[in-house]
Amino acid sequence: MTREELDLLEEAAGAWRPRDRSGAVKGHPAWHDLDDTARRRAFVETTRLRALEAALDPDGLSSTGHAVLQRIRGR
Amino acid sequence: MSDLDQHLDAIVAGDTAAFGRWVAGAEPRVRGSLSRFAEAVDTEAVVQETLLRVWNVAPRFRPDGRPDGLVRLAVRIARNLAIDETRRRRPALMDDKELQRAAEQASPAPTPSDPMLRQLIAACLDALPARPAAAIRQRIAARGGQPDHALATAAGMRLNTFLQNIRRARVGMERCLERQGVSLPAGGTP
Numbered sequence: 610m611t612r613e614e615l616d617l618l619e620e621a622a623g624a625w626r627p628r629d630r631s632g633a634v635k636g637h638p639a640w641h642d643l644d645d646t647a648r649r650r651a652f653v654e655t656t657r658l659r660a661l662e663a664a665l666d667p668d669g670l671s672s673t674g675h676a677v678l679q680r681i682r683g684r
Numbered sequence: 685m686s687d688l689d690q691h692l693d694a695i696v697a698g699d700t701a702a703f704g705r706w707v708a709g710a711e712p713r714v715r716g717s718l719s720r721f722a723e724a725v726d727t728e729a730v731v732q733e734t735l736l737r738v739w740n741v742a743p744r745f746r747p748d749g750r751p752d753g754l755v756r757l758a759v760r761i762a763r764n765l766a767i768d769e770t771r772r773r774r775p776a777l778m779d780d781k782e783l784q785r786a787a788e789q790a791s792p793a794p795t796p797s798d799p800m801l802r803q804l805i806a807a808c809l810d811a812l813p814a815r816p817a818a819a820i821r822q823r824i825a826a827r828g829g830q831p832d833h834a835l836a837t838a839a840g841m842r843l844n845t846f847l848q849n850i851r852r853a854r855v856g857m858e859r860c861l862e863r864q865g866v867s868l869p870a871g872g873t874p
Binding site: 612620623635636637655662672678 | 703704707712725726730830851869870
């Protein structure tokens with residue numbers, strides 16, 4: 610993979626996601642720029658990152674879990 | 685293994701902390717159920733949208749007497765979202781039989797928590813070089829609430845430098861954990 614592709618993959622592996630006008634969660638722009646091989650790799654890296662985040666968190670929540678709770682709580 | 689439906693009454697009552705405890709147990713199973721869709725949909729977006737929908741529909745959920753009913757509902761919601769998105773964006777990627785197989789794929793079992801794991805990961809985080817450590821700490825502290833370009837600016841780095849430091853941190857932590865005999869989830873076989 611090129612350095613640019615690796616950067617896109619790393620961005621896609623983060624938990625931040627945009628929303629559409631209705632408030633629905635949308636795919637990350639970086640994910641849409643990845644090819645199929647990189648998307649499979651992004652899935653694996655995301656799974657591993659979330660496991661790390663959850664293991665570090667006192668409540669066992671990954672960044673995904675925190676993002677969802679922040680949304681529910683209106684923050 | 686505990687039944688995550690133990691949190692259901694509190695969730696229905698609007699207790700977001702209880703929902704957080706449910707999410708901590710349910711998220712890996714929802715994500716794992718989407719492994720076959722990894723090429724077709726941004727599974728992170730599907731997982732978040734699924735968890736938000738579960739919160740909204742939980743008051744109307746009726747348990748069937750089997751454990752983890754709300755998790756099973758979440759897996760169905762996630763797969764339906766993924767199938768809809770696949771049909772919309774990549775109709776040639778999967779035929780109906782493949783979609784059905786994906787929908788019937790068994791949900792992975794939850795990973796039991798290890799009280800030692802947190803200590804090991806924290807030690808590996810502390811052992812990272814300064815800039816990768818700063819980048820990954822910033823990412824974790826943001827809790828998915830800010831895009832990386834904003835985090836990079838706050839860290840005083842260009843976006844590509846920030847992302848390269850995140851990668852160095854992730855790889856460094858995984859190697860550190862491997863030396864301790866800890867393997868992270870493989871992420872399924874999409």
